[in-house]
Structures are given as C-alpha cells and as structure tokens.
Amino acid sequence: MIISGCRKIVGGLGSGKALVSSQPINFLAMVDAKSGVIKDPKHELFNKPLKGAVLIFPNAIGSSVGAYVFYSLKEYGNAPSAIVCSKADITTASGAAIANIPVVDLPEQMSGEPLSSLIKPGLPVSVDADSGRITIGTV
Amino acid sequence: MELTKAEEKALRGERGEALASAYRILVSIGEATGAKKLVPIKWAHVSGVNYNTIGDAGMQFLDKFSRDARVVVKTTVNPMGYDRSKPEDLSQNFIDKQASIVRSYERMGVEPSFTCTPYEVFDIPPRGTAVSFAESNAAVFSNSLLGLKTNKESALSALASSVTGLAPLSDLRLDETRNPKVSIKIDFNFESELDFGLLGYFAGKAVKDSSVALAGIGDSLSRMQAKALSAGIGTSGSCGMFSLGDSGNERISFGREEAKSIMDELSTAEDGDIITLGSPQLGLEELNLLAEMTEGKKFKKRCMVFCSRAIHNQAAKIGLTGRIERSGAEFMCDSCTCLTPYVDKDKYDSVVTGSVKAAYYMNSSNKVKVALKDMKTIVKEYTE
Numbered sequence: 001m002i003i004s005g006c007r008k009i010v011g012g013l014g015s016g017k018a019l020v021s022s023q024p025i026n027f028l029a030m031v032d033a034k035s036g037v038i039k040d041p042k043h044e045l046f047n048k049p050l051k052g053a054v055l056i057f058p059n060a061i062g063s064s065v066g067a068y069v070f071y072s073l074k075e076y077g078n079a080p081s082a083i084v085c086s087k088a089d090i091t092t093a094s095g096a097a098i099a100n101i102p103v104v105d106l107p108e109q110m111s112g113e114p115l116s117s118l119i120k121p122g123l124p125v126s127v128d129a130d131s132g133r134i135t136i137g138t139v
Numbered sequence: 140m141e142l143t144k145a146e147e148k149a150l151r152g153e154r155g156e157a158l159a160s161a162y163r164i165l166v167s168i169g170e171a172t173g174a175k176k177l178v179p180i181k182w183a184h185v186s187g188v189n190y191n192t193i194g195d196a197g198m199q200f201l202d203k204f205s206r207d208a209r210v211v212v213k214t215t216v217n218p219m220g221y222d223r224s225k226p227e228d229l230s231q232n233f234i235d236k237q238a239s240i241v242r243s244y245e246r247m248g249v250e251p252s253f254t255c256t257p258y259e260v261f262d263i264p265p266r267g268t269a270v271s272f273a274e275s276n277a278a279v280f281s282n283s284l285l286g287l288k289t290n291k292e293s294a295l296s297a298l299a300s301s302v303t304g305l306a307p308l309s310d311l312r313l314d315e316t317r318n319p320k321v322s323i324k325i326d327f328n329f330e331s332e333l334d335f336g337l338l339g340y341f342a343g344k345a346v347k348d349s350s351v352a353l354a355g356i357g358d359s360l361s362r363m364q365a366k367a368l369s370a371g372i373g374t375s376g377s378c379g380m381f382s383l384g385d386s387g388n389e390r391i392s393f394g395r396e397e398a399k400s401i402m403d404e405l406s407t408a409e410d411g412d413i414i415t416l417g418s419p420q421l422g423l424e425e426l427n428l429l430a431e432m433t434e435g436k437k438f439k440k441r442c443m444v445f446c447s448r449a450i451h452n453q454a455a456k457i458g459l460t461g462r463i464e465r466s467g468a469e470f471m472c473d474s475c476t477c478l479t480p481y482v483d484k485d486k487y488d489s490v491v492t493g494s495v496k497a498a499y500y501m502n503s504s505n506k507v508k509v510a511l512k513d514m515k516t517i518v519k520e521y522t523e
Contacts, residue, residue, distance in 0.1 A: 098163070
C-alpha cells in the first residue's frame with residue numbers, strides 16, 4: 001500500500017519495521033537515548049527499541065528539551081530511520097532536523113483513520129519525505 | 140514556507156554550519172506548524188541547560204554550535220542542574236560537564252539567568268511582541284497572562300531563534316489560533332494552588348489544540364495559581380496558552396473525580412524523605428507567603444527552596460531569605476527540581492512537593508516517589 005500526499009517536515013529517505021503507537025511521547029521523560037528504548041512502563045511502546053524502526057506516533061508532548069533526545073539517539077546509534085506523525089510538532093521537527101531523521105506527517109482528516117490503525121506494527125515501511133510518500137509492505 | 144534570499148543563503152551554509160543548522164530547524168518547525176514565513180522576535184528563552192537533561196551528546200552539540208554562533212536578540216537561559224555555591228556531594232563528572240554547557244551558552248552571549256521564570260526576572264516587552272520561549276511554563280504564562288506571542292518552542296527551536304532573531308509566523312503567533320475552541324468547565328471549588336496545577340495537567344492531556352478556555356475559576360488568578368496552572372499545562376501536552384472564561388464551543392468537564400485521577404497518577408507516596416519547593420522556581424510572592432507561614436517554626440525534614448539568583452538577591456535585600464532560612468529551609472539558586480542531581484534515587488526514596496510538574500519529572504526521570512501536597516499543608520505537616 002502506498003500513502004501519498006503526506007507533508008514533508010524533514011527531508012530524506014528512511015525505511016524499517018513499523019513501530020506504532022496511538023499514544024504521544026514525552027521524549028525527555030520516556031526515552032532512554034543510551035539504550036534506545038522507551039523506558040516508561042505505562043507507555044504502549046515500553047521497552048521497545050527505536051533503532052532502525054519507522055516510528056509512527058501522534059506527536060511529542062511535554063518538555064522542550066525532548067528535542068535533544070532525538071540528537072542523542074542519533075549520536076548513540078539508536079535513532080529511528082524515519083518518523084511519521086499524525087501532526088508533527090515543534091519538538092519532533094526540530095530534533096529530527098538536527099539528527100537528520102526524515103519526518104512526514106499525515107493529519108487524520110487526510111488519512112481518514114488514525115495512523116495506528118492504518119499501519120500495522122512490524123510491517124516493513126519506507127518513507128520518502130521529499131515526495132511525501134509512505135510505502136507499507138512489499139510492493 | 141517562503142524564505143528570503145538572505146535566509147536561503149544562510150540555509151545553504153553560506154554563513155557557516157551553525158547558522159545553517161539553525162535555519163534547518165526553523166524550516167522544519169515552519170513546515171510542521173504551517174508557517175508561510177519567518178518573522179523577527181525580540182527575546183529568546185532557551186532550555187537544555189541542565190546536564191542531566193541534555194547529556195553528553197547535547198553538551199558536545201552545544202560546544203560545537205557555540206564555536207561559531209552568537210545570539211542576535213536578548214537570550215535568557217533555563218536553570219542548570221545545581222547551585223554552584225552548593226556542590227554538596229555531586230560528582231566531579233557532573234560538575235565538569237555542567238560547566239562545559241554553561242561555557243558554551245556564555246560564549247554565545249546569553250544572559251546567564253538560569254531561571255525557568257524569566258517573566259519574573261526581566262522587563263516584559265509590550266503585549267503582542269513576538270518572542271520564542273522554550274521553557275513550557277514560561278511559554279504558557281507569557282502567552283496567557285502577558286500577551287506575548289510564542290509557540291511552545293523546543294530547546295532547539297528557541298536556540299535557532301536566538302542566533303537568527305527569527306521564528307515562524309504560525310500557531311500561537313497568529314490571533315486565530317490564540318482564540319480557543321475548546322473550554323474546560325471546572326465543577327468544584329479549588330482549595331489551593333495544587334488544584335490549579337492538577338487542572339493544568341488535565342487540560343494539557345485533554346486538549347489537542349494550542350489554546351484552551353478555562354471556565355468556572357473566576358476571571359483573575361494570583362501569581363502562584365497562574366504559575367501552577369501554566370506549569371501543569373506545559374508538562375502534559377502540546378497546548379501553549381489558556382484564557383479565563385467560556386469562549387469555546389466544545390466543553391470538557393473537570394470535577395473532583397478528574398482531579399483525583401491526576402492525583403492518583405502523580406502522587407505516588409504518602410510521605411517523603413525531603414521537601415522540594417519549586418518548578419517553577421519560586422518568586423517573591425511565594426517566598427513572602429512561605430516566610431509568613433513558617434514564622435517561628437522549624438522544618439522537621441530537609442527542605443530545598445529553588446529560586447533564581449536574581450529573585451534570591453531581591454529577597455535577600457528585603458530580609459526574606461533570612462526569615463525563610465531561620466525555618467531551616469535551604470535556598471538552591473540557578474537550578475530547579477526537575478532532573479536536579481540534588482534529588483537522587485540513591486539518596487532518597489521519596490520527595491514531598493507542591494508542584495505537579497516536579498511530581499511528573501521526579502517520578503519519571505529522577506525515579507523517586509512523590510507525595511504531592513499544597514504549600515500550606517506541607518508547612519503544617521512538616522514544621523514544628
């Protein structure tokens with residue numbers, strides 16, 4: 001399946017297995033950049049590694065310092081290969097811009113349903129941010 | 140987003156790598172917020188100063204960035220991790236790395252304010268002035284009470300604004316976004332500032348928009364209530380502004396049950412080993428209140444009072460610091476509760492605090508349990 005018409009937030013290409021959450025993420029409080037996992041036991045991605053995945057989540061929340069966590073993930077080799085948000089926010093956009101992680105977003109009014117039900121976890125996904133296209137599964 | 144020729148050149152790297160990365164940040168957040176252009180800002184407030192929040196990677200980023208970037212507008216900075224006059228038993232590794240971060244910011248020409256309440260320390264520009272504030276309580280407070288226009292910036296987006304003097308014209312810098320669509324209706328009488336913090340935390344979670352109307356708590360707030368509310372909103376969501384009244388269409392109810400469920404989430408202990416007051420840092424109004432409440436009393440546990448150096452100096456001049464210190468409370472300047480190494484899980488199991496924001500980060504990041512109580516109750520229960 002191909003989803004086109006996404007908004008490019010940070011350009012580039014990235015692919016990996018879909019890591020999907022319907023919950024927002026507070027990157028400062030919930031992500032451990034050194035080990036590259038979500039460390040909040042209440043989050044549905046608890047203990048899931050971000051490395052190499054296409055991270056699909058609604059948006060970041062909370063601390064403004066969360067932007068540095070994207071950069072730290074990159075420095076520790078634990079960054080996701082691409083990010084798809086339902087509504088990209090300033091923390092995600094600025095952090096990913098510095099970490100060179102491609103980001104697109106796809107508002108729900110465009111996708112028709114939440115990203116978390118549109119894209120099944122574990123499927124291979126490629127993101128071409130410059131052309132605003134997501135390819136899900138093998139084509 | 141349209142860039143001017145000069146902005147395009149800077150983005151391509153013609154004015155150095157640091158400015159190019161600043162423009163990359165501005166373009167990405169401009170795209171995310173649907174901006175058509177960049178506009179000048181008058182003041183940037185940058186977060187990401189405490190070594191415990193940005194770590195080694197952040198420290199190295201700033202060291203490099205500050206080699207060829209200089210701030211071009213007034214730039215103030217968030218608290219660092221500790222009070223340099225009170226190193227206690229903090230590790231030399233922490234102290235050295237914190238010093239490196241401070242040096243990087245100073246090299247860029249920031250005001251070494253180390254405060255999360257810049258709105259209590261510096262002169263406020265006229266209403267309607269565009270600024271770029273990363274600290275979330277300061278963004279919410281300044282949008283809502285001072286009429287300044289800032290998005291809920293990230294540490295990196297405010298840094299980009301500080302060295303370019305620009306920010307995207309979008310979101311809360313536009314009047315149509317500042318008018319809230321959603322209202323929260325408060326269904327019970329608030330007893331203390333803690334209820335305002337809980338309301339803020341609830342509002343941030345419940346509202347996806349950038350602004351929210353709050354109905355049922357009157358049409359004015361004390362400084363302490365406004366700070367608690369702003370910090371709560373900033374912690375839990377992406378909302379960056381509130382207004383008082385019922386201007387929205389969609390209504391969400393905030394009753395005792397909702398307040399209790401936030402308490403259940405954040406207040407994870409009955410009692411604590413120490414007390415921390417702050418987050419946001421205390422201002423003169425709160426220090427005055429604390430001095431009055433602790434008159435002739437002594438804290439039975441260690442009590443840390445976090446405030447900015449500037450407020451501490453003002454308080455010292457009018458004899459407030461001495462009155463508070465006679466109760467046994469200790470001032471910690473230039474730092475605040477969230478992720479400070481003073482509150483370490485190796486030293487303490489649990490902490491008593493009045494701040495919803497402090498409770499959230501001490502639970503999640505400092506990994507200590509938290510007993511959440513309002514200031515009056517804290518003084519009543521923990522002094523003799």
